[in-house]
Amino acid sequence: MRIAVEHRTRYRFSKPQARLVQMLRLTPCDTRDQTVVSWMIGVDCDARMRDTxxxxxxxxxxxxxxxxxxxxxxxxxxEVLTGDADGLVYGSSEPLPPILYLRNTARTTPGDELPSFAANSIAGSSDILDRMHRLNAALHARFPCVPDAADTGVTAAEAFLRGKATSRDVAQMFITAARALDVPARYVSGYHRDGDTAQSAPHAWAEAHVEGLGWVAFDPTTGLSPDDGYIRVAVGLDALGAASIAGTRIGPGDEKLDVALHVSEE
Structure with a gap:
């Protein structure tokens, strides 16, 4: 599939800022099933940009x-060309060992309810891949209508108890639950083609490491593994570590964020 992305992020400040430093995780990388045809990041003011x-x-x-x-x-x-690999991730850059992704963060501290939910969702299964599919389906059943929305900073445990979640929240729930089952798991940010509907934030899903297969992707938003309608951009231990834009500003006042995003098939 050939997918086109138009993504605009606008910051407005109540008072002028002296300096901005932003880390942009907005560029996808090539994998076996994902080829970047063209990609450009632009900014409407004088700025220095350095790729790393x-x-x-x-x-x-x-x-x-x-x-x-x-x-x-x-x-x-x-624009990115994508292929369907049944959720299997091939050819991605992997500088870190899978065991590192057993590490929890402040956002993925499990609490009491989420590990219990995970254990119940995989009851009767001993196969790791089957367990992850069951966990994915169980989260989708509990949170069937999940939008893409801005990061609110809530933890996986808090969102689980609250009963209302975004795609970021359920992705963090999945990785938290998988780690509680001793399965390395990581957060993924990127883009998802969902018809021609305008979106207000990038999409989020998860990957779990299955011995003998490698990294396998799961999207609790759909209860399925990602297909060729997804563009994989960044991975991390949680939503904060894979955030599309993160940084600091020097200056007083407040900021207002507005995001316009359109993902379509060409």
Whole structure:
């Protein structure tokens, strides 16, 4: 499938900022089943941009802008060719061993309810791949209508108890539950073609490491493994570690964020 992405992030500040430093995880990498045809990141003010790679193997663009800055628009346009690999991830950059992805963070502290839910969802199964599919289906059954939305900073345990979740939340629930079952798991951010509907944030899903197969992707939003309608961009230990945009600003006042995103088949 040939997928086109138009993604604009707009920051508005109540008072001019002296300096901005942003880490952009907005560029997908080639894998066996994902080929970047064209990709461009643009900004509407004078800024220095430097491409690099982070410790997880993600393509990163560092953005540095000097003030006074009252607003900034970051735009992404590109096209990617994708193939359906039944959720299997082949040819990705893997600088870190799978065992590292057993590590929990402040966002993925399991609490009491989530490990119990995970154990119940896999009851009667001894196969790791089958267990992960069961966990994925169980999360989808519990949270059947899950939108893509901005990160609110809640933990996986908090979102699970709250009963209301976004794609970021259920992805964090999956990796938290998988780690509680002693299966390495990681958070994935990227894009998902969902008809021609405009979206308000990038999509999130998860990957679990299955011995003998490698990394396998699971999307609790659908209860299935990702197909060729997905563009894989960044991975991390949680939503914060794979955030599309993260950074700091020097200056007083508040900021307002507006995101416009359209993912379509060409």
């Amino acid at each position: 790679t982070d410790g997880f193997g993600n393509a990163v663009t560092m953005l540095y802008a000097e003030g006074p800055i009252e607003a900034i628009d970051i735009t992404v346009t590109g």
